Amino acid sequence: MALTDSNSNVLKLAPDAQAPTYRTAPHNIEAEQSLLGAILVNNDAFYRVSDFLEPKHFFEPLHQTIYETAGSLIRMGKIATPVTLKTFLPAETDIGGMTIGQYLARLAAEATTIINAQDYGRTVYDLSLRRDLIGIGEDMVNVAFDAPVDFAPRAQIEDAERRLYELAESGRYDGGFQRFSQALTIAVDMAAKAFQRDGKLSGIATGLRDLDTKMGGLQPSDLIVLAGRPGMGKTALATNIAFNIARAHRAEVQPDGTMKSVNGGIVGFFSCEMSAEQLATRIIAERTGIPSSSIRRGGISESDFDKIRDYSIELQALPFYVDETGGLSISQLTARARRLKRQKGLDLIVIDYIQLLQGSGKRGNDNRVQEVTEITTNLKALAKELNVPVVALSQLSRQVENRDDKRPQLSDLRESGSIEQDADVVMFVYREEYYLANKEPRPGTPEHEKWQTEMGLAHGKAEVIIGKQRHGPTGTVELHFEASVTRFGDLSQDGHLPDRTY
Template sequence: MALTDSNVLKLAPDAPNPAYRSAPHNIEAEQSLLGAILVNNDAFYRVSDFLEPKHFFEPLHLTIYETAGSLIRMGKVATPVTLKTFLPAETDIGGMTIGQYLARLASEATTIINAQDYGRTVYDLALRRDLIHIGEDMVNVAFDAPVDFAPRAQIEDAERKLYELAETGRYDGGFQRFSQALTVAVDMAANAYKRDGKLSGIATGLRDLDTKMGGLQHSDLIVLAGRPGMGKTALATNIAYNIARAHHAEVQPDGTMKSVNGGIVGFFSCEMSAEQLATRILAEQTGIASSNIRRGGITELDFDKIRNHSIELQSLPLYVDETGGLSISQLTARARRLKRQKGLDLIVVDYIQLLQGSGKRSDNRVQEVTEITTSLKALAKELAVPIIALSQLSRQVESRDDKRPQLSDLRESGSIEQDADVVMFVYREEYYLTNKEPRPGTPEYAKWQLDMDLAHGKAEVIIAKQRHGPTGMVELQFEGQFTRFSDLAQDGHLPERTY
C-alpha cells in the first residue's frame, strides 16, 4: 500500500523532531581535567592508573592527554607551551589555534584536588559508551547471525565482554595502606578461631587434610592430580559434597547472604555426566555399591535408603555443569553467572586436560594449558573462591619402581605447577599391587599378601606444593565400591559414618 498524507504517521504537535541521541559525554569535565594536568603535572598521576586516552570522547582531548602523559612519564614538563609543539598547528577549535586552546584550558583549570573526581566522571561516561557499543553489537549480531552461530554462544560472548569491561581499568584498585591488609589478616584469624575446626579456609570434611592445609583458602588454585584409577574424581566429589552439606549462611548488615560454614559448590564435570556424579554421591552416603545402584541389584531396604538420602541431597547447594568440551572463557562466564545468581564458595573442574583455550584450536597444547591455568588462577582471585582443578599425570610414573607422583609428572607441567597455589597427588599402593599378584603358593605370593594387607583400603594424598603451609603426606581411608574417602581410623577409633 502506498503511503499517502492520510496514513503517514504524524508526530504530536508538541513532540520534538526525532534525532539520534548523542553518546554520553561531558566535555567540560574533560577540559577541567586536562587544565588541572597542564597547571600541575602531579594531577596526571592521580588518574593515570585507571584513565586511558581512549576514555576521552573528544578526539583532540584524547591527543592532548596522550601527549601530556608521554612527556610527564619521560620526566619532562607538560604545559601549553611544551605541548603545542607536538600537536597539529593547523587545528582550529572554534576560531582558536591549538596554542590558544591549551592556554585557555590552563587558565580555567580547577585545582588538583578535583582531578580524580573529574577523571572518574570521564571514565564512567566512557564505560557507558562501551556498554552502548556492546548492546549495539548484540542487536546487530542477533539480526544477522550466521547459521552456525548458536544464540547460547552469543550470550556467553556478551557476558565475556561485559565482565572484561567491568574488570579492566577499575579505579578502586591500586595501593592500600598496610594497616588495611593487616586488619583483613586479623579478621581472618578471628573467623578461623570461631569457625568449626579452627580453620582459616573452607573445611574439606577430611580431618587430617584440613589440619595440613588449614582448609581450602580463598583465591587459591588447588591442583589435584593422579593417574587413572587413583580416585582423584572420587576425592574431589567427596570434598564437594562435604562442603555443600556443611553449608550455613547468615544475613549480613547490608542484606546479603554470606556463607559462614561450608559453601555453595559449582562442579564442572567435563568427563562424567551429572547422573554419574549423583550416583557416586548416593553410593558414598548410603553404603551401597555404585555398581549395584546402576544395575538395579538392590533390595527394597536399599531402595528405601536411596530414596531417603536423595530427598536430603535435593537441598544441597551443589550445582553441576556436565557440558563437554568447555572453553576456558565459557567456564569463566558460567562461574561468574552462578556467583551472581546463587552465590559461590568453591569451584571444582574435572579436569584441566578436557578444557579448551578461548581461541581457535591450537597445535601447541602446552601454550593452551598455560592459558587455561592462568585463567583459572585469575578466576579464583576475581571471585575470591578456591578452585580445585583436577589434572592427569604423564605415563612416566608407570616406568618407575616407586610410582608415587612428583611435580615433574604433571602433564604440561610448567604452567600447572607455576600457577597452582597447592598441588596434591592421590596415590594408592593397593591399585598397583592388585595388578601384580604372583602365583599362589610361591614365596613372592606370601610377601605380596603381606603388602596387600598393609595397603588395603588406604590412600595417600601427597601435598607436593603449598604456598601457605608445609608439604607432606596425609593418609586417608578409601572404599572403592562406594567411591568414598574418609579419615583413617586412628588409635583404635573408627571414623564416623554418615549412614
C-alpha cells in the same frame, strides 16, 4: 570549566553541527578540558589519574592526543606545558578559529585547581564506561538481527556476559596502596571467622581431618590442582570434598539483606567427564555404602532401595550444582560460574578436569601447552575474581609408570609449566594398593607371600601428597579409601586413639 571563543560561545568540539540530529554518546567536554588544564598547570595532577585513566577514555580525539603526549613527557621526567606540548601536536589543527598553541594556552589559563583533578578524571572515566556499555548493547542487537543459522543464542549470551564482566573488572579504580592497618583488620577478621568455623580453619573445611590440618581448609581465591593417574581416585576425592562442603553449608542473613555462608559452602561442579547421573550415583553409593556397580545393575534388595530413597530425599536439599557439558571452553566456564555466583551464590568450584577444557581459540594454531597456559591463568583469575577456591583436577603423564616408586612429582603434571606455576596448591592422589593388585605373583611362591603382606599393609589406604602449597607445608596425608563405594575418609591410627583406662 567551559572554553569560549571571542564571541563568548562555548566551544564544543566533538559533534558536527551539520550532522543529522541523533542521540550522542555520553560525554563531558568541559570535564575533559578542566582535567587537561589542571595537568598543564601542575603536572602532579597527571599522577592523580594516570593509574586508571587512559587516552582512549577521552571522548574528543584531540583530547586523547593531548593527554597521551603530556603523559609521555611527564613519564620521561620532562615538563608538560602549552609551550613544550604544541611542538608535538599538528600545527594546522583548527579549534573553533584557534590554533593548537592558542587552545593549549586557553586550557591552562582557565584551569581549575589540582584538587579536583581526580574527580574530573573519574567523570571522564565513568562516561567512557557508559559508551562501552552502549557499544556492547549495539553489538548484541546487530548480532541478534544478523546471526547465522548455526550461531546459538546461548553462545551470544555467554559472549555478552564475558564482555560485561571484562568491562566491570576494568572499570575499577580502587586499587593502589592501602594503609597496613587496613590489611591488619582483614587478617584479624579472618582469624575471628576461623575461630567460629567448624574445625577452627581459616578456609572451608574439606571434611577430612588430616587434610584440613595440613592445609587449613580450602582458602578463598586459591587455585588447587588435584592430580593423579587414572584409577587413583582423584574424581572420588574431589566428589567427597565437594559433598562434605555442601552438606556442611550454613548461611546467615547479613545487615544488607544478603545471605552469606558462615560454614561449608555452595558448590559448583563442572563434570566434563562424567554425567550428572553418574556423579549422583557415586554420591549415593558413598552415603549408603551400597556399591555403585550394584545400583547401576539393579542388584539391590528392597531395604537397599529404601535406604537409597531416604538418602536421595536428604541430598535433594544440598546446595550442590552440576554442569555436565562436555568440551567447555574456558570462557564458557567462567561465564557460567559468574552466573551461578550471581543467582545462587558460590563458595567452591570443582572442575573435572583441566585437560578436557578448551581455550578461547583466539590464537588459532597455538599448541596445547599454550592453550593449557591460558586455561590455568584464567582459572586463577576466576578464583581471585569470585574470591572462592577453585579445585581443578588434572591428569598426570605416563612417565610415572616407568619408575619403580610410582609416587607422583610436580614434573609429572601434563603441560606442567603453567599448571605448577599458576596453582597455589598442587596435590597428588596415590594408592599403592592399585599398583600392587596389578602385579600379583604366582600363588604358592615366596614372592606371593611377600605380596600378600604388602597388600595387607596397603589395603584401604590412600596418600594425598601435597607437592606445593604457597601458604603452608608440603608433605603426605594418609587417608582411608573404600574402593567399592569410592569413599575417602580419615584413617584411624593407633597413635591417634585415646589412652585406654582400666
